[in-house]
Each structure stands twice: as structure tokens, then as C-alpha cells.
Amino acid sequence: MIIRRLGIAVVAFGLAVAGALAQTLPLPENLVGASSDAGEALLVGAEAREAYFPLADNFVTQKTQSFCGVASMTMVFNAMALPAPAVPEYEPFKTFTQDNVLDEATEAVIPRATILKQGMTLDQLGAAIATKPVEASVRHAADSSLDTFRSEARDYLAQKGHFVIVNYLRKAMGQQTGGHISPLAAYDAEADRFLILDVARYKYPPVWVTVADLYAAMNTPDADNDNKTRGYVLIAKKTVQ
Numbered sequence: 001m002i003i004r005r006l007g008i009a010v011v012a013f014g015l016a017v018a019g020a021l022a023q024t025l026p027l028p029e030n031l032v033g034a035s036s037d038a039g040e041a042l043l044v045g046a047e048a049r050e051a052y053f054p055l056a057d058n059f060v061t062q063k064t065q066s067f068c069g070v071a072s073m074t075m076v077f078n079a080m081a082l083p084a085p086a087v088p089e090y091e092p093f094k095t096f097t098q099d100n101v102l103d104e105a106t107e108a109v110i111p112r113a114t115i116l117k118q119g120m121t122l123d124q125l126g127a128a129i130a131t132k133p134v135e136a137s138v139r140h141a142a143d144s145s146l147d148t149f150r151s152e153a154r155d156y157l158a159q160k161g162h163f164v165i166v167n168y169l170r171k172a173m174g175q176q177t178g179g180h181i182s183p184l185a186a187y188d189a190e191a192d193r194f195l196i197l198d199v200a201r202y203k204y205p206p207v208w209v210t211v212a213d214l215y216a217a218m219n220t221p222d223a224d225n226d227n228k229t230r231g232y233v234l235i236a237k238k239t240v241q
């Protein structure tokens with residue numbers, strides 16, 4: 001039943017991705033498209049994929065070219081089933097959208113106007129996420145290591161209700177061109193690759209990237225964050241004392 005469910009999900013996800021692939025940029029050889037035969041095989045064999053299904057159910061495309069962090073937060077909060085705001089056009093249902101996920105609390109961290117202009121840094125992303133009832137642990141690549149990143153991200157992706165968002169430099173892994181933010185969805189040990197659900201679906205599809213390439217892309221200085229390196233955020237619901 002698990003394999004059958006996964007197969008159905010892969011097909012459904014592949015169809016959803018196909019609709020976003022019409023004019024996407026070609027992938028460099030070091031990346032594996034999620035909807036390719038090789039990409040689907042990686043998902044079937046992945047040892048850590050608990051994040052995949054809830055994220056795929058809530059996959060969104062960033063609504064502006066600077067909203068990668070906003071789109072990633074929206075996906076993760078909905079995947080975690082956090083208490084969501086009302087949405088007038090969806091009444092009586094509630095959900096996070098890229099319009100309402102930013103509120104007074106996140107405005108104090110980074111104003112919406114700033115995000116619209118230049119996006120957000122890793123530290124701003126972590127602080128914005130922490131305004132919700134979650135534990136958000138920010139890891140700069142320079143303060144971590146390849147092995148630590150692999151271990152922490154893999155362990156989170158193997159647990160229900162745990163998520164990882166990465167901040168990386170596209171050109172460091174062969175894409176075009178600047179800093180970017182998206183959630184991870186799965187890890188395959190044999191290939192030593194993570195699946196990135198790229199929220200800029202008009203530009204690139206979801207891809208499988210080696211841990212080494214992703215870590216190198218995170219281990220790059222961000223001029224907008226005092227030249228600290230990029231990195232990742234580990235997210236889980238707060239434990240009730």
C-alpha cells in the first residue's frame with residue numbers, strides 16, 4: 001500500500017510539475033529533475049520522505065521573484081496544519097497564503113516592503129518563522145559541516161511534522177543565478193541527494209541535488225546578511241510542557 005500510494009503521489013506530483021515546466025531553464029547535469037524517471041526512482045527509494053506528502057499537497061509557486069521565503073513559509077505552515085488566518089474568498093475555510101502569512105509580527109522582523117524589494121536573509125527567515133508556534137533553529141553553513149547538515153536534515157525529513165528550508169546560492173550548484181530559498185522534501189541515502197521543492201517553478205522544477213553540491217551552495221557569503229553564510233532552518237512544532 002505504501003509503494004502504491006507513493007506511486008500515485010509521484011504521478012500526481014509529476015503532472016503538477018509538468019504544468020510548471022513549459023518555459024523553465026534547462027537543468028545542469030549535476031541536478032536530477034524530480035519528474036524524470038531517475039527523479040521518480042529516487043523518491044521511491046528515499047529513506048527520509050515524511051515531509052514530501054504534506055509539502056506536495058501544499059506546493060505553491062512564489063508570487064513575485066522576491067517571495068521565495070514567503071512561499072516556503074506558506075508551504076511549511078500549511079503542511080504543519082498550524083492555526084491559519086481567515087481568507088475572505090475561501091470562507092469559512094482558513095489557510096495560509098502568500099498574502100496573509102506576513103503579519104504584524106513578521107513586519108517587526110522584516111517589513112513586507114523590504115521583502116518585495118530584495119527578499120529575505122537566512123536570519124530574517126528564521127526569525128519570521130519563529131513568530132508562529134514552532135521551534136525554528138537557524139544553521140549557517142560556516143557554523144555547521146557537510147556531515148552535520150546531512151544528518152540533521154535527513155533526521156528531520158524522516159519525522160512527521162518536521163521540515164527543513166534551505167537558503168542557497170543558485171550559481172554555486174550550476175543554476176542561474178542569485179540567492180534562493182525553498183523547502184527540502186526527501187533524502188535518498190544511496191545517491192546522497194536531497195529533493196528541493198523549488199518554489200520558483202516558472203524558472204526551475206523541483207530537483208534532486210547531492211548533499212555536497214547543496215552544502216557548497218549554502219556555504220556562500222550573503223552580502224545582505226553581513227556576509228554571513230547561507231544555510232538552513234530546522235522547523236518543528238513547539239513541544240507542550
